Amino acid sequence: MEVLVYLIPMSIFLGGVGLFGFLYTLKSKQYDDPEGDARRILNGEWDDRPKSD
């Protein structure tokens, strides 16, 4: 059962990574234009780095 000492923190940590990932995407307005973003990958023009907003 000692393995729980590792497993529980790991599961909570991984869940936390997911949560913060989601909150980050929410904060950086990545859900504002889902349709446009889906189509933009088909665009032939791209930048080498993200535009500073």
Added chain:
Amino acid sequence: MSHGSISACPACNAAPLAEKIATDITPDGAVILTLPTIHCAACIAAVERHLNAMTDVKSARVNLTLKRVNIETDSHVPVDVLIRALADIGYEAHELDPALLVQSEMERASRRLLTRLAVAGFAMMNVMLLSVAVWSGADGITRDMFHWISAMIAVPATIFSAQPFFVSAWKALRVRRLNMDVPISLAILLALGTSIYETNLSGEHAYFDAAISLTFFLLAGRYLDHKTRSVARSAAQELSALEVPRAVVRRDGHDKTVNVKSLAIGDIVVLRPGARLAVDGDIVEGTSEVDRSILTGETRPEFVGVGTSLRAGELNLTGPLLVRATAVGQDTSLHQISELVAIAESGRSKYTSIADKAASLYAPGVHVLSALSFVGWYLFTWDLRMALNIASAVLIITCPCALGLAVPAVTTAASGRLYKKGLLVKSATALERLAQVDTVIFDKTGTLTNGAPHLSRMPIIDATDLQIALALAMQSQHPLSQPLAKALKCSKITPALLEDVKEIPGFGVEARFGVVPVRLGRAEWVDALPVLGTASYMSIGDKVPVAFEFQDSLREGAKDLIQDLTSRGLDVHILSGDTESAVADVARQLCVKNCTSNETPISKAAFVTNLQLQGRNVLMIGDGLNDTAALTSANVSISPSSALDAARVASDIVFLGARLDNLVGVVHLAHQSQRRIRENFQIASLYNVIAVPIAIAGLATPLIAALAMSLSSITVTVNALRMK
């Protein structure tokens, strides 16, 4: 869904004429344009590339979901330049008023809800993972440790996520009322409290998972509810933003486009044909005809000349006018009607939704039940800890998780269905109120009809004369000439060759056919005897002048809608500000028996209130300013997207597009959704009937609570999705 079909949009009318006019309104250089036709990756690229290549544009970013482009410019770039640039590469663009599109409180609220939902979801998954271990038999120190870890996750997560419920419960309690959030909050807090207490004493049952999953499910319901309404509202908001409040004003001999807010009394406003007046004023130059239907419902254009008083909201039809402003902003007659609306509004807020009604029955019941089981067990065993445990188990199990979802799940499904048909449901309780409706009142002009005339009777004249009529009609932008030209072209008539054609604003068109002078226009101008109703008159030389009669054409699908409503046993009335003959005519075509004409805004509202006093539930469908007060006093109201802003704001549902048959089945859907809501309440009660005795008997475990809660929530949601 297309926003391109909106006709009453001053921006569209202004576009071709705005070329000469300098614009002084892009103070911070931020422009938002709506692009109704973009739909693909190539469109995004083309629009952005073209705009970014312009020297004055700092950046342009397309939002395909909203079909908009946000442009940052070096200030003082006229918006028309951008619109024309887009027209050059084949994209229709209209300006939106950025002031009306700032990220609303509603959007921020929905983002906050989503954050809370994410936190609750994260915590729920982790706590459930630990709970499964406990349910499958962990005991002793392992169970205690699992409980403590659960507590560490669940307590902060719940306190953060469940805030909306706490806040709303507190608000209700402060005014000594009970809403659904009171038992919810109490159950969540009790579950956390007793669980911490139990864990501290190495107890067997902890309800951390129940507290957090309850929060998650309820937040999900609330988020869905919020989202559907904010989608409908932002679509409605976009309609308002399309009407950028601008006016052309003549100062020091120059024409300038300015914001309506900056107009002052005494300003000379230039009113082009096709534009709506933003101020009250007197004409100082020019003659024309104006359409007052938005204020009065009267369809016949009225002749105006120097000295005539005009009111804000009236539409100039033929000739350019100069108007000296006599009242601006709050003082215009347009604005005074909104006071009527405010009065009527206070009446409607009395409506209690079915969810509130259920809560007012349910909440006291739950609390009494829980208190009774506490007292009962305490008297029976004299064990305070056990009695408290059982009481909180009762509260947790009866907690209205399914009840909290019962209404939002159904309204979300129904509103989503209506949204696809082009109906924007702005109010949360609109469908509920719609289901109770037994009387429907229609406005005529602009609602049942298109608000645009078409040729109804042609005079009996020979073919050459018809050719002359066509040639004259083609030379004019007048709202009667255009349908006349269209009708004549449809009957395969070719235009005659005319010379010296000129249009005289406010009167008509005149020309020479060979040596014979010909005229098409107003009765007195061509020396004709006026007929009843709307008509255009033609004189050819010395011949007796003839009349082309016009009628307002019915909206497509109007008949289907009225049939649908009457077949459901609803009373249909037509209430119009137009003349008796015009109203009676429409009523006959639509087989409606009850109609009244020559109504004023106030008498319309009074008519509605009168019906309500007789115990009727009234649905009002209207578009004009003269309907606004009636729209607000009715139990529920619908307006077309072409309606005036004030009317759209006053109504609960806005429908897009010109066809009325989109509204067929709305009442049916409202009834159906009410049925689903009632079923959902029954399902939720059924779960309680089974689970409550178990809880009172002291046999409830966290596993049973979790099962009951999840099962009832899922059944309720699935039932809501069954809607057709």
